Amino acid sequence: MANLLETIYTLWLREILRFVxxxxxxxxxxxxxxxxxxIIGVGFGSAFTFSAGGGPSYxxxxxxxxxxxxxxxxxxxxxxxxxxxxxxGFLKEILVAPIPRVGIVLGKIAGxxxxxxxxxxxxxxxxxxxxxxxxxxxxxxGVSVAVLFMIIISSIFVALGLIIAxxxxxxxxxxxxxxxxxxxxxxxxGALFPLDNVPLWMRILAAIDPLFYAVDGMRGALIGxxxxxxxxxxxxxxxxxxxxxxxxxxxxxxxxxx
Amino acid sequence: MMxxxxxxxxxxxxxxxxxxxxxxxxxxFGSLTAVDGISFSVxxxxxFGLLGPNGAGKTTxxxxxxxxxxxxxxxxxxxxxxxxxxxxxxxxxxxIVFQDPSLDDELTGxxxxxxxxxxxxxxxxxxxxxxxxxxRLVELDDKANxxxxxYSGGMKRRLEIARGFIHNPxxxxxxxxxxxxxxxxxxxxxxxxxxxxxxxxxxxxxxxxYMEEADAICxxxxxxxxxxxxxxxxxxxxxxxxxxxxxxxxxxxxKALAALIKRRRLPGSLKxxxxxxxxxxxxxxxxIPKIIExxxxxxxxxxxxxxxxxxxxxxxxxxxxxxxxxxxxSDADKLKSFRVRR
Numbered sequence: 001m002a003n004l005l006e007t008i009y010t011l012w013l014r015e016i017l018r019f020v021x022x023x024x025x026x027x028x029x030x031x032x033x034x035x036x037x038x039i040i041g042v043g044f045g046s047a048f049t050f051s052a053g054g055g056p057s058y059x060x061x062x063x064x065x066x067x068x069x070x071x072x073x074x075x076x077x078x079x080x081x082x083x084x085x086x087x088x089g090f091l092k093e094i095l096v097a098p099i100p101r102v103g104i105v106l107g108k109i110a111g112x113x114x115x116x117x118x119x120x121x122x123x124x125x126x127x128x129x130x131x132x133x134x135x136x137x138x139x140x141x142g143v144s145v146a147v148l149f150m151i152i153i154s155s156i157f158v159a160l161g162l163i164i165a166x167x168x169x170x171x172x173x174x175x176x177x178x179x180x181x182x183x184x185x186x187x188x189x190g191a192l193f194p195l196d197n198v199p200l201w202m203r204i205l206a207a208i209d210p211l212f213y214a215v216d217g218m219r220g221a222l223i224g225x226x227x228x229x230x231x232x233x234x235x236x237x238x239x240x241x242x243x244x245x246x247x248x249x250x251x252x253x254x255x256x257x258x
Numbered sequence: 259m260m261x262x263x264x265x266x267x268x269x270x271x272x273x274x275x276x277x278x279x280x281x282x283x284x285x286x287f288g289s290l291t292a293v294d295g296i297s298f299s300v301x302x303x304x305x306f307g308l309l310g311p312n313g314a315g316k317t318t319x320x321x322x323x324x325x326x327x328x329x330x331x332x333x334x335x336x337x338x339x340x341x342x343x344x345x346x347x348x349x350x351x352x353x354i355v356f357q358d359p360s361l362d363d364e365l366t367g368x369x370x371x372x373x374x375x376x377x378x379x380x381x382x383x384x385x386x387x388x389x390x391x392x393x394r395l396v397e398l399d400d401k402a403n404x405x406x407x408x409y410s411g412g413m414k415r416r417l418e419i420a421r422g423f424i425h426n427p428x429x430x431x432x433x434x435x436x437x438x439x440x441x442x443x444x445x446x447x448x449x450x451x452x453x454x455x456x457x458x459x460x461x462x463x464x465x466x467x468y469m470e471e472a473d474a475i476c477x478x479x480x481x482x483x484x485x486x487x488x489x490x491x492x493x494x495x496x497x498x499x500x501x502x503x504x505x506x507x508x509x510x511x512x513k514a515l516a517a518l519i520k521r522r523r524l525p526g527s528l529k530x531x532x533x534x535x536x537x538x539x540x541x542x543x544x545x546i547p548k549i550i551e552x553x554x555x556x557x558x559x560x561x562x563x564x565x566x567x568x569x570x571x572x573x574x575x576x577x578x579x580x581x582x583x584x585x586x587x588s589d590a591d592k593l594k595s596f597r598v599r600r
Binding site: 003006007009010013014016018021022088089090091092093094095096097098099256 | 326347349350354356358362369374377378379
């Protein structure tokens with residue numbers, strides 16, 4: 001057990017060191033969502049009158065969704081590192097070490113999920129400072145619940161990235177698969193528009209989108225607007241998280257035992 | 259480079275634990291048999307070389323011994339730990355330097371070593387001391403806090419070697435540790451490796467394309483081709499198996515000289531070609547003064563003497579019918595030959 005925690009910590013530490021060193025990554029992963037928020041939020045907000053729940057403005061409605069997007073993008077692309085590591089050998093350095101195999105997957109998920117979480121928190125702070133989500137609307141409980149959702153969906157999408165990376169050997173192939181996944185996952189999450197009035201087929205697709213529950217949960221926790229009760233959103237993302245982490249572990253073991 | 263003076267008999271006589279024992283090892287990838295039933299053992303403290311062309315099965319053998327590739331059949335042990343069954347126990351005993359670089363370029367040299375030490379459960383002061391020690395040994399202590407991406411190829415290699423033994427492994431695997439490096443750097447790296455072997459008594463299993471280096475470094479060598487060991491012995495005996503050294507003597511009367519040598523029953527075989535007498539014998543350098551003395555006493559003139567010692571390259575060509583160099587050409591070399599052909 002001590003060995004397992006040590007392994008997870010060591011792999012986690014490496015991801016954090018890498019993140020801190022690559023300034024481009026810090027700016028890039030935080031900058032893109034803010035551009036979305038500024039352009040789409042202001043643009044759409046001024047193009048039509050937004051009436052969800054009668055309460056918030058469009059940009060406020062969208063802010064939790066953009067936090068979800070930040071996590072989606074930065075987490076999935078963590079899989080790219082695994083492909084680099086496979087191609088350029090660093091993975092072998094990890095595989096020959098006398099460490100529990102499950103620690104490799106858990107450590108990678110912990111590291112990359114933390115990086116996603118940090119980026120998402122930066123976006124949250126910017127959003128609050130800009131007055132998009134008013135400070136008065138926040139409670140300690142609400143923010144804690146939102147952070148919990150952030151941690152869980154970060155882990156989900158890092159795990160998904162690892163699953164894909166363990167079956168694909170080149171960066172181009174990985175990018176094709178990820179780009180194919182990202183847009184539907186994002187648009188069906190309810191990040192940009194409420195899914196209350198969309199046709200049934202779209203609601204069915206949204207029901208299998210983990211980001212949908214996370215965005216709904218975070219929106220409920222941060223601005224009090226939600227489709228499902230919090231505990232239901234939480235149960236959904238938690239179950240998906242456990243499933244994906246387990247699959248990632250199996251996929252990683254399969255990849256090793258050639 | 260420090261030439262190694264130990265000879266084979268001495269090693270065979272010394273009773274020590276077996277660091278590596280491999281029996282009938284087979285590895286198949288689909289229909290391809292990469293390793294085809296090889297057996298060998300390496301004694302504690304020995305430097306053992308696997309020589310062979312690309313695709314001969316050297317890297318696969320090392321990967322199996324390092325527990326990152328599963329074997330198809332046969333067995334392989336590091337001391338008493340089976341690499342297929344007691345993976346984690348075997349892992350604790352080994353260090354490895356892979357053929358392709360496996361450092362994290364974004365991290366500093368010290369951070370790479372720190373990561374490694376943590377994975378092997380080394381902590382606190384012990385960890386800092388171990389890192390400082392290996393950094394000094396490979397002379398990277400002043401560059402330890404620079405990101406690895408600023409390192410030269412030779413520095414990266416040295417850092418990897420340092421990393422490979424930071425956790426005090428009993429066996430170190432080195433897969434082409436000097437490939438693609440300039441001669442001075444290669445020499446330095448071999449110096450570190452020999453020093454490690456001597457000071458820490460680490461058993462070393464290595465592969466290399468550089469035959470002279472294998473010759474100078476390895477206690478024993480296995481020549482491997484198509485997944486099989488075709489010959490295994492000390493470098494000296496491998497070279498002797500070709501019949502020994504060749505002495506070419508230019509003489510005014512080679513026939514008389516040949517008759518004289520035959521009468522005196524000097525060991526070796528004689529061949530006369532264009533006024534030159536070619537003598538193939540063991541220990542050529544000791545035979546030369548004897549021959550010259552004999553010739554002088556008999557009044558036969560000697561114009562020139564050349565001594566050619568067979569190299570491992572010659573042994574390799576003799577056994578496999580091909581030169582190792584051609585097969586081991588780097589990409590740059592291949593590109594060059596491609597340009598020439600056009």
